[in-house]
Amino acid sequence: MLLLLVPVLAVIFVLGGTRAQSVTQLDGQVTVSEEAPVLLKCNYSSSVSVYPFWYVRYPNQGLQFLLKYVSGPTLVKGIKGFEAEIKKSESSFHLKKSSAHVSDAAEYFCAVSDTVPETAGELNTNP
Numbered sequence: 001m002l003l004l005l006v007p008v009l010a011v012i013f014v015l016g017g018t019r020a021q022s023v024t025q026l027d028g029q030v031t032v033s034e035e036a037p038v039l040l041k042c043n044y045s046s047s048v049s050v051y052p053f054w055y056v057r058y059p060n061q062g063l064q065f066l067l068k069y070v071s072g073p074t075l076v077k078g079i080k081g082f083e084a085e086i087k088k089s090e091s092s093f094h095l096k097k098s099s100a101h102v103s104d105a106a107e108y109f110c111a112v113s114d115t116v117p118e119t120a121g122e123l124n125t126n127p
Contacts, residue, residue: 032100040095042084042110050112052093054084058106066108069093080104 032038044050054066067078069086077083080103084095095108 034102035099038097038100038104040108040110042093042095044091044093044110044112046091046112046114048114050114052084052086053111053113054078054082054093054095055109055111056106057109063109066095 030038030040042052042054044052051068051070053068055063056066057063066082067076067084069076069084074087075083075085080097081099082095082097084093086093093110093112095110097104
């Protein structure tokens with residue numbers, strides 16, 4: 001069995017001090033078998049247009065950018081076979097992979113921003 005750890009997040013991102021978005025990951029821990037599909041759910045709420053991101057933290061490593069949605073097609077392809085589809089009507093940006101591998105065991109984090117930063121790693125958070 002392959003264990004993918006997904007911390008449950010309810011994080012408020014305050015950007016510019018006037019707008020707030022919230023992000024909720026619905027799964028605590030997800031266990032999948034080798035080569036099985038995996039789906040990690042992320043829902044957000046915001047009063048403005050947002051740009052959702054996914055980050056990953058592999059064991060004994062720092063947080064790494066995985067993928068983000070800016071505009072265009074709703075399906076975003078990331079590294080290592082991961083992809084996420086934004087559904088604005090449902091305020092969701094679920095991460096999926098058709099075939100999980102042992103090397104995918106990690107913590108996965110969803111985040112949103114109301115502006116697109118020059119580097120994906122710069123988000124001001126105030127939990």
